[in-house]
Amino acid sequence: xxxxxxxxxxxxxxxxxxxxxxxxxxxxxxxxxxxxxxxxxxxxxxxxxxxxxxxxxxxxxxxxxxxxxxxxxxxxxxxxxxxxxxxxxxxxxxxxxxxxxxxxxxxxxxxxxxxxxxxxxxxxxxxxxxxxxxxxxxxxxxxxxx
Numbered sequence: 011x012x013x014x015x016x017x018x019x020x021x022x023x024x025x026x027x028x029x030x031x032x033x034x035x036x037x038x039x040x041x042x043x044x045x046x047x048x049x050x051x052x053x054x055x056x057x058x059x060x061x062x063x064x065x066x067x068x069x070x071x072x073x074x075x076x077x078x079x080x081x082x083x084x085x086x087x088x089x090x091x092x093x094x095x096x097x098x099x100x101x102x103x104x105x106x107x108x109x110x111x112x113x114x115x116x117x118x119x120x121x122x123x124x125x126x127x128x129x130x131x132x133x134x135x136x137x138x139x140x141x142x143x144x145x146x147x148x149x150x151x152x153x154x155x156x
Contacts (some may be wrong), residue, residue, distance in 0.1 A: 022054070030043050048089075053086035056081075056085065057082045060072065060078035099152040100155055102120040103120075104117050104120035132147050133145060133153075
């Protein structure tokens with residue numbers, strides 16, 4: 011039974027990381043992913059606590075609005091939604107830039123690509139609003155500019 015719980019926890023971790031827009035491996039992990047993973051782990055802890063209390067008291071878990079599960083979910087959403095300022099990857103298909111302080115010698119100049127992308131303009135608009143933030147306009151995937 012203990013190995014089943016460990017396996018379920020590992021599977022849960024992998025699924026949560028895959029659902030995050032910030033990265034799914036150690037190579038692509040970010041501070042934002044870390045904060046979101048902590049929010050998800052606290053949500054799981056709180057929800058399991060709801061089930062533990064219900065089992066201890068011999069009652070059904072409180073799933074009503076305002077109940078234990080609902081409060082745990084509300085706290086998770088609040089913590090998850092407070093994560094801002096995370097990088098969003100943009101790819102315009104340009105060649106990899108040189109690693110030295112020299113101009114690229116191949117491919118088209120990608121500097122105007124974001125200006126030509128409706129998604130990039132939306133992202134800039136959201137950032138420049140009063141109290142704005144960097145928003146993910148590409149559903150967690152790298153954004154592609156024309």
